Amino acid sequence: MARVTVEDCVLKVPNRFDLVLLAAQRAREISSGGALTVDRDNDKNPVVSLREIAEETVGVEILRESVVQSLQKHVEVDEPEEDDFDNLSLDVVGELSAMVVADTDEDLLTIQDEPDSGPIETEE
Known part of the structure; x- marks a missing residue:
């Protein structure tokens, strides 16, 4: 050859x-x-x-x-942006619900810690 x-x-x-x-x-x-x-x-x-x-x-x-x-070092994958917003909204809803639960717990503690406003009886 x-x-x-x-x-x-x-x-x-x-x-x-x-x-x-x-x-x-x-x-x-x-x-x-x-x-x-x-x-x-x-x-x-x-x-x-x-x-x-x-x-x-x-x-x-x-x-x-x-x-x-x-x-090529990076291959772009075209994903719809709606999925990102859906995931983001789920994360935000989860964080907000956790904050509401935490606020409710703090309110309950505050209410329980307040003394009664009624007359205080003393022994004489």
């Missing part, structure tokens, strides 16, 4: 820096168990990935998407 040159791959991916990223991503996919689309011929994963790109047996756009996904 003839050696793969970068010139063969640059015809498919014009930017050599993009080519390096795509070939490295494909080599990682192969290392993690991805199916080969060309014969290995005792070549290592980076060479196999370059051969796959040169022979167009893998989709360049698919590789670009997988590069972007692998570099």
